[in-house]
Amino acid sequence: MILIGADVGGTFTDIVLADTEKKQFAIHKIPTTSPDPSVGMIQGMKELCAREGIPLERVEHIFHGTTVATNAVLEYKGARTGMITTKGYRDIIHIGRHQRPQNYSIMQDIPWQSRPLVRRRHRKVVTERLIPPFGEVLTPLNEDEAREQIRALKREGVESIAVCFLFSYLNPTHEDRVRQLVEEEFPEAFVTTSADVSPQFREFERFTTACLNAFLGPKVRTYIHELSRRLHEAGASTGVHIMTSNGGVTTARTASEKPVFTLLSGPAAGVLGGDWIARLTGRKNVITFDVGGTSADIGIITPRGIVEASARDTKIAGYPVMIPMIDVHTIGAGGGSIAYVDPGGAFRVGPRSAGSMPGPACYGQGGREPTVTDANVVLGRLDKDHFLGGAMTIYPEFAFQVIEPLADQLAMNVHEAAEGVTTILASNMANAIRSRTVQKGHDPRKFTLIAFGGAGPMMAVEVARHLKIPEVVVPLYPGITSALGLLTTDLKYDFLRTEFMLSTQIHIDRLRRDIEEMERAARQQLHRDGIPDERIRLVRSLDLRYLGQGYELRISIPQGPLDETTLEAIWDDFHKRHHAEYGHSFPENPIEVVNLRVTGIGVMPSLPHPRFHSRGGRLEEAWLKTADTYFRVEGELKAFRTEFFERSRIPVGAIIVGPAVIFQKDSTTVLPPGSEAMVDEFGNIRIATMKKRRHEEMEGAL
Numbered sequence: 001m002i003l004i005g006a007d008v009g010g011t012f013t014d015i016v017l018a019d020t021e022k023k024q025f026a027i028h029k030i031p032t033t034s035p036d037p038s039v040g041m042i043q044g045m046k047e048l049c050a051r052e053g054i055p056l057e058r059v060e061h062i063f064h065g066t067t068v069a070t071n072a073v074l075e076y077k078g079a080r081t082g083m084i085t086t087k088g089y090r091d092i093i094h095i096g097r098h099q100r101p102q103n104y105s106i107m108q109d110i111p112w113q114s115r116p117l118v119r120r121r122h123r124k125v126v127t128e129r130l131i132p133p134f135g136e137v138l139t140p141l142n143e144d145e146a147r148e149q150i151r152a153l154k155r156e157g158v159e160s161i162a163v164c165f166l167f168s169y170l171n172p173t174h175e176d177r178v179r180q181l182v183e184e185e186f187p188e189a190f191v192t193t194s195a196d197v198s199p200q201f202r203e204f205e206r207f208t209t210a211c212l213n214a215f216l217g218p219k220v221r222t223y224i225h226e227l228s229r230r231l232h233e234a235g236a237s238t239g240v241h242i243m244t245s246n247g248g249v250t251t252a253r254t255a256s257e258k259p260v261f262t263l264l265s266g267p268a269a270g271v272l273g274g275d276w277i278a279r280l281t282g283r284k285n286v287i288t289f290d291v292g293g294t295s296a297d298i299g300i301i302t303p304r305g306i307v308e309a310s311a312r313d314t315k316i317a318g319y320p321v322m323i324p325m326i327d328v329h330t331i332g333a334g335g336g337s338i339a340y341v342d343p344g345g346a347f348r349v350g351p352r353s354a355g356s357m358p359g360p361a362c363y364g365q366g367g368r369e370p371t372v373t374d375a376n377v378v379l380g381r382l383d384k385d386h387f388l389g390g391a392m393t394i395y396p397e398f399a400f401q402v403i404e405p406l407a408d409q410l411a412m413n414v415h416e417a418a419e420g421v422t423t424i425l426a427s428n429m430a431n432a433i434r435s436r437t438v439q440k441g442h443d444p445r446k447f448t449l450i451a452f453g454g455a456g457p458m459m460a461v462e463v464a465r466h467l468k469i470p471e472v473v474v475p476l477y478p479g480i481t482s483a484l485g486l487l488t489t490d491l492k493y494d495f496l497r498t499e500f501m502l503s504t505q506i507h508i509d510r511l512r513r514d515i516e517e518m519e520r521a522a523r524q525q526l527h528r529d530g531i532p533d534e535r536i537r538l539v540r541s542l543d544l545r546y547l548g549q550g551y552e553l554r555i556s557i558p559q560g561p562l563d564e565t566t567l568e569a570i571w572d573d574f575h576k577r578h579h580a581e582y583g584h585s586f587p588e589n590p591i592e593v594v595n596l597r598v599t600g601i602g603v604m605p606s607l608p609h610p611r612f613h614s615r616g617g618r619l620e621e622a623w624l625k626t627a628d629t630y631f632r633v634e635g636e637l638k639a640f641r642t643e644f645f646e647r648s649r650i651p652v653g654a655i656i657v658g659p660a661v662i663f664q665k666d667s668t669t670v671l672p673p674g675s676e677a678m679v680d681e682f683g684n685i686r687i688a689t690m691k692k693r694r695h696e697e698m699e700g701a702l
Contacts (some may be wrong), residue, residue, distance in 0.1 A: 001605050002058050004045060005486035007065040008037040011293025011336055011355060012454060014048075014480040014666070015044045017052060017059075018487055020605055026052045027480045029388065029454075029666055034357065037068065038227040042147040042234050057237040061605065063486035065243040066575075068223045069216050069262045073317045076115050078215035079190065079301045083118040083482055084178055085207070086166045093118065093164075093207050098161055101318065111318035117211040122158055124149035128165060128174050133500065135171025146178050150185045160190040162214040164207040168195040169498050190217035197258060198322045200498045201596055205322040212319060220239065220259035224252050241491070243269045245322035247306060248492020249599070252530055263316050266482060267328040271299035273485025274312050274450045275306055275674035277475045280609060280682055287433060289463070290482060291456035293336040293373075296429055298329045300436050310551060323346040324494045335373045335455035336360055339421045341409045349424045352481060362390075362399040370406045374399035375421035377459060378414060380629035381670050383644065386663040415630050419637050426459055430466035437467075444469050452481035457669035457685075458649045461658075464689045476683035477667025484607065490558040491602030493525050496595055502547065503571055503591040512562050514596055515540060522600025531602035543595035544574045546586055552594050553577050574668040609682065619656070622649035629659060631672050639671060 001020040006013065012015035015028045028048040033040030041064070072078050085092070094113055102108040126146045153161060163178045172195035174286020182191045200538035210304045224242070231240060242255035245264035255262055267290065269348040274288030278301055300307040309327040314320065336359060339349045354360055354371050361367040362377045376382045387394045400414060407417035412421035437444045444467040450458030457474045464472050475481050495518040501507055519538050526536050538556035555574050556567055571591055579585040621644045629642040640659045647664040655678050656662070658671030662685065669685055672678055677687045 001060050002054060003061045003063070003487050003605060003607075004048075004059050005063045005065075005269075005480075005481070005483040006041050007269055007293065007483040007486060008032055008041055008044060009069055009266060009292045009482075011334070011353075012479075013040050013044055014483040015041070015048050016477070016480045016483040016487065017048055017054070018484075018607060020310045020607070023609065025477065025484075027477050027481060027483075027666060031357070031359075034355075036223075036226065037066070038223065038230055041227070041544065042230050046173065046234060056235045059236065060238055062231070062236065062238055062240045063243065063249055063489070064240050065266040065482060065486055066223070066262060067266050069220050069259050069265070070316065072216055073212065073263065073319065077219075078117070079159040079218040080122070080157060081211060081214045082120045082122040082153035082156070082189075083122065083164060083207075083211060083214075084126060084146065084153075084161060085123050085164045086129065087127050089166060089203075089225065090120070090123045090125050092204055093123075093211060094120070096204055109318075110592050112208060115522060116195050117208065117215045118162065122153060122156060124152060126178075130167040130171050130174065132167055132170060135167055135173075137171075139175075139179055141174045143177070143181065146181050147185055150178075150182050154186045154189070155327070158189065159218050160192070160214040161186070161208055162192045162194070162207075164194040164203075164210050168193070168202060169199040169201060169206065172196070174198070174319065185366070189379055190214060190221065192217065195261060198496075200322060200496055201500075202322065205320045208320050209260060209322045212263075212316075212321060213258060216259040217256075220262065223258040224256045230250055243486055243489070244492065245326065246308075246494055246599075247272055247326050247489060249486070249604070250487050250491065250493070253416050254493075260321065263321060263323075264325055264328055267297040267299075267330060268326045269485040269489075270277040270297050270452070270482040271301070271306055271326050271328060271485070272488050273452065273475075273481035273483075274299060275301055276485065276488045277450050277452075277473060277481070277684065278448075281448075281473055281680065281684060281686075283448045283473070284449075285442075287437065287444065287447050287449050287469070289429075289433075289451045289453075289456050289460060291429075291453040291459060292334050292422070292452070293359075293454060294332070294334045294355065295330050295351075296333045296432065296453075296456075298331075298429075298433055298436055298655055299326060300440075300442065302442070308554065310553075318549075324597075328435070329432055329436050333425055333428050333432075334453075335371065335376075335458075337372050337425060339370045339372070339375065339406055339424075341406070347410060347420060347424060349421055349428065360399070361396040361402040363395060364395045364398060367398070368402065370402040370421065370423055370453070372425055374402055375418035376670075378403050378418035379422070380627060380639075380642070381458065381630075381661055382668060383661075383663065385555060386644075388626065388645075388665055389469045416637055418650045419630060422462065423632070426462040426466060429459060433463070433467060441583070448473055450475070452478040452667070454479045454667050457662075459670075461675050461687060461689050470689060472687040472689055474667075474669050474685040474687065477666060478664075478669075487607045491526065491529055491531060493522055493600045495521055495598045495600070499593050499596050501593045503567070503593070506567060506593070508562065508564070508567070511593075511596065515557075515562065515598065515702065518596070518598035519600075522598055526600050526602045529602060535603040537601040537603060539599040539601065541597045542570065542593055542600075543597065544570075544591050544593060546578075547590045547592045549592075553581065554597070617651055619645075619650060619654045622646050622651075622654075624663065629661065633673050647685075652679050652683075653683055654679055 029045040127142040175193040241249040270290035337350035358366040360373040387400035
């Protein structure tokens with residue numbers, strides 16, 4: 001079976017082709033084409049298939065990670081959106097919660113107020129009212145009012161409409177009827193209902209999620225339509241599956257209808273790729289470290305699996321998004337991040353990036369600002385003859401030209417300024433990892449850092465040393481690990497129902513009935529996608545909290561019948577999980593059931609383990625040259641004679657002692673002085689971030 005994964009980043013589009021029978025991979029990297037990333041993606045796929053002698057029509061599955069939705073939110077470039085809501089609740093999406101993002105700041109930016117997804121003049125109200133606990137109709141929907149408000153939005157030129165009623169998660173009847181009215185009165189509009197996108201309580205978050213879906217809808221729908229059309233014209237015999245934020249993939253049609261689920265499409269694929277490498281190498285505590293040209297994405301994997309974001313943590317560009325989502329923390333730090341001195345005289349790096357055009361100055365495409373890539377060129381860690389495996393020429397003289405003015409501003413020499421750029425970036429990255437580990441009760445010293453992306457292996461050891469992480473693993477194809485991650489996932493759909501019941505007054509028959517209905521809906525959805533019963537898996541869980549708490553923990557429901565014994569095991573698991581998460585638990589307190597979840601999984605073809613064959617039998621055959629590179633050791637910046645190697649020729653079991661630089665087409669791995677690397681049987685580079693004796697000294701001092 002032939003599979004293709006295509007991950008579109010801010011700077012490069014990464015493509016991997018896998019032959020599951022021959023257990024072989026082929027990779028390709030091409031600059032991302034703005035403003036339409038599908039152009040470069042299809043061009044790259046055609047080039048890769050032509051190079052490997054495989055017609056595009058032979059490809060059986062195409063998986064795609066996209067940043068279209070994410071960029072539209074970050075850049076505030078979505079559709080002109082309207083909203084229809086319950087009379088009296090027009091301003092829910094403006095007011096938000098009583099707790100502001102920064103409690104004590106009088107200058108804070110509140111995204112949903114400064115950059116509203118729906119401007120107030122486009123928020124319309126109608127008469128209707130549902131009431132809890134079962135969504136009974138207190139006030140019927142006034143359909144005449146609804147029609148008039150739809151017509152008003154049409155006159156105002158909106159492109160998309162979000163329908164958001166109170167308590168619709170209990171009974172979607174009114175929202176569904178207004179959707180029908182929109183389709184009658186304004187059929188060209190993109191329409192979203194909150195109960196369809198996020199059928200759970202918390203009206204501010206639910207309404208905002210629905211408005212985000214509407215805000216993104218026309219742009220993402222157009223992109224996916226154009227991508228599908230171009231794929232067909234290029235000769236592809238299969239459709240495309242889109243990566244979603246929950247770590248699964250979905251069909252092009254579903255992604256077009258619910259684009260909010262693609263908000264972490266690319267970063268989620270990176271975490272899955274890191275998880276695949278972790279399982280390959282037998283690592284259970286892992287930090288995934290995906291650094292591209294524009295951003296760095298950080299995920300956490302523990303023996304429980306990939307960490308998922310809780311309801312209080314799921315935000316994109318400051319907007320709350322109440323959808324199932326892998327816990328990925330993104331910062332504006334990458335190879336293209338721009339270094340500068342701010343008005344207060346502080347030396348800063350990022351979040352602004354040079355992107356793919358013009359890119360860093362050393363690319364020779366007109367870049368005029370110093371970037372992290374330029375700094376690494378000045379430090380001797382990138383080589384003009386071996387960038388992207390020699391496929392792309394870089395110009396060191398342009399890197400020096402942009403770093404020198406920065407050095408003058410800082411009263412440093414050019415190498416000190418360049419090293420300052422990499423040090424600041426590493427510190428920013430380490431702080432981001434700290435926020436996902438130390439601040440959440442994980443000790444980073446007990447984790448392995450899996451580094452990938454075009455720039456991850458360059459920065460990994462320095463970042464790991466900030467956090468005293470003892471080991472870094474660089475995958476065989478670090479630059480396309482996110483694209484590989486696309487090939488490791490399955491079709492996945494999440495179904496949710498808010499329940500509200502106590503462990504002391506559990507309605508077990510209702511839970512059983514709702515589980516059966518949701519499992520039936522999951523099977524039907526997967527059947528529509530062509531998945532047979534033998535490839536369907538169903539996973540059940542509950543969102544639980546102690547009575548009086550504001551947020552929940554997700555606890556799995558064991559397979560088999562739901563009975564009193566099963567429930568007791570669930571309550572016990574919750575107490576243990578709460579203690580692990582917060583350091584305490586209250587076994588005598590009643591537990592509140594908040595949400596019931598069913599995840600339907602359509603198992604896709606599995607990605608084979610790579611067969612690694614180094615072309616050389618001795619390390620000397622991988623040697624390219626010896627040259628000076630600059631590193632700071634014990635507070636002093638010095639030039640070190642450094643060995644440079646070609647990765648594909650390094651034999652399994654070879655030991656490389658830093659300082660050293662390892663080149664390959666899709667990334668560059670930097671080994672600072674004091675580090676030591678070994679290539680394992682799968683082609684991964686395993687790096688001890690400090691020599692064992694030094695590491696033991698540091699551990700003893702802690």
